[in-house]
Amino acid sequence: MSDEKIRVLIAKPGLDGHDRGAKVIARALRDAGMEVIYTGLRQTPEMIAEAALQEDVHVVGLSILSGAHMALVPRVIEQLRAAGLDDVLVLVGGIIPDDDIPALQAMGVSAVFGPGTSTDDIVRFIRSAVQLSSP
Amino acid sequence: MSATSSEQTLATAVLSGDRRALARLITRVENRAPDALEALAILHSHTGRAAIVGVTGAPGTGKSSLVNALALALRRRGQTVGIVAVDPTSPFSGGAVLGDRVRMVDLAGDSGVFIRSMASRGSLGGLAATTGDVVRVLDAAGFAVILVETVGAGQSEVEIARMAHTTVVVDAPGLGDEVQAIKAGILEIADILVVNKADRPGAQNTVRTLRAMLELGHRLRTGGHHGVRAVAAAVQAEPVFDSWTVPVIETVATEHKGIDELLAALDRHQAHLRETGEITDRERQRVEAELLARLREALLARLLAERPPEALEKTIQRILRRELDPNTAVRALLEDDLSSPDGKG
Incomplete structure (x- = not known):
């Protein structure tokens, strides 16, 4: 009787103190039956990668509203890779200019969700991208 | 065959200190993946070395902050720390928001600490059904002290007392009156009582109330008999009283105040368990309870299959x-x- 759940880490890297969006997403993913590890504000890329490893998550969701995404995201991805977590899905939400999206995707971000994204879309995306019963 | 050998590899990697393997094995255990049983069987002989400390109490008393402060103090003494923090699963969606790490940021970047958040997944006793097995995996992985934080507990989430060697019950000012304090349940399982947020108004009242409750009588020992040697001598019908005096310790976890006193009390309790032989009693009771629970589950599964x-x-x-x-x-x-x-x- 296996009882698998999608596990998602929601983190706010950098210094902006606005975590309402992150909390809304955490709540929506919870309501979709996922286990959400919420780590709170001001996480360094190292802290995010360490938490992702210890919690063995399928998905890391980064909420960034400070405009520092082009600096923060590559460092998070680098730390995840250094920890051997290449297979973890990385999602970015927040205020991200459209022009930056291709560059973020090239770095390894699977999807970028801007303001106004329906939480249902995020849930659907995660469900389709995460395959449970992996080895 | 290949599944078996992969579980063996995972168990071996856990024993050699591979943190990724540890995290992955915990997931398998949580999911009750059938092949995780194999790994647990391999790890069993490596368990029994860790000091297991439960931290429980009502929501908002500061359990996570206390675990954070306690883990830091243990690290300063050079002891490695495994943390299992349980939060409730939504009965409606089956999902959970696990937020205990928010209070544990001081422990980030320390390879002597491993923090794992667990959802209760439908269990009502303050822990998840697999928390005991997750603790066992951390024990086998070599962590000297394992701190188990329960969900915010009310009056009946007392399962932690069965799993932990030492149970710390955290209270805070303004939560209850004297009648709450003499009700059976969560206060009764405390080996150590902590009044956290002790800088808040009313803290002295809470301390006084708890002390007064403790003076009403000595605590019953957690069931059972007085060690193996006494079994033949007397089948006890009378209650056995514990000679341990439950201390009431004031802390301000967010400012790391009172943590040294708490640590000293933990040390004294561990010594007490060894000197009185109660540690063997508790182990035996735990093994018995677990065996019965597993048997119950297995018999049910077998019956339904038939x-x-x-x-x-x-x-x-x-x-x-x-x-x-x-x-x-x-x-x-x-x-x-x-x-x-x-x-x-």
């Missing part, structure tokens, strides 16, 4: 239609005597 798949649902429907009472239904299911498949209207 009955037609629709038997359970049909029985439920018959009870709902008031054709059958629950006790008779149990007997019928056990004896496979469910006359007429659809209950004859």
Whole structure:
């Protein structure tokens, strides 16, 4: 009787103190039956990668509203890779200019969700991208 | 065969200190993946070395902050720390928001600490059904102290007392009056009482109330008998009182105040358990309770597998239609005597 759940880490890297969006997403993913590890504000890329490893998550969701995404995201991805977590899905939400999206995707971000994204879309995306019963 | 050897590899990697393997094995254990049993069997002989400390108390008393402060103090003494923090699963969606790490940021970047958040996944005793196995994995991985933080507990989430060597119950000012304090349940399982947020108004009242409650009488020992040697001498019908005096310790976890006193109390309690032999008693009780729980689950699974798949649902429907009472239904299911498949209207 296996009882698998999608596990998602929601983190706010950098210094902006606005975590309402992150909390809304955490709540929506919870309501979709996922286990959400919420780590709170001001996480360094190292802290995010360490938490992702210890919690063995399928998905890391980064909420960034400070405009520092082009600096923060590559460092998070680098730390995840250094920890051997290449297979973890990385999602970015927040205020991200459209022009930056291709560059973020090239770095390894699977999807970028801007303001106004329906939480249902995020849930659907995660469900389709995460395959449970992996080895 | 390949699954078996992969579980062996995972267990071996955990024993050699591979943190990724540790995290992945914990997931398998949580998911009750059948092949995780194999790994647990390999790890079993490596367990029994860690000091297991439970931290419980009502929501908002500061359990996570206290675990954070306590873990830092243990690290300063050079002890490695595993943390299991349990938060509730939503009964509606099956999902959970696990937020205990928010208070544990001081421990980031320390390879002597491993923090794992767990959802309760439908268990009501303050822990998840697999928390005991997750603790065992951390024990085998070599962590010297394992701190287990329960969900915000009320009055009956006392399972932690069975799992931990030492149970710390955290209280805070303004949560209850004297009648709350003499009710059975969560306060009764405390080996150490902590009044956190002790800088808040009313803290001294809380301390006084708890001390007064403790003075009402010595605590009963957690069931059972007085060590192996005493078993033949006396089958005890009388309650056994614990010689341990429960200390009440004031802390301000967010400012790391009172943590040294708490650590000293933990040390004294561990020494007490060893000197009195109670540690063996507690282990025995834990093993017995776990064995019975596992047996119950396995017997249930076996019984249901032997009955037609629709038997359970049909029985439920018959009870709902008031054709059958629950006790008779149990007997019928056990004896496979469910006359007429659809209950004859």
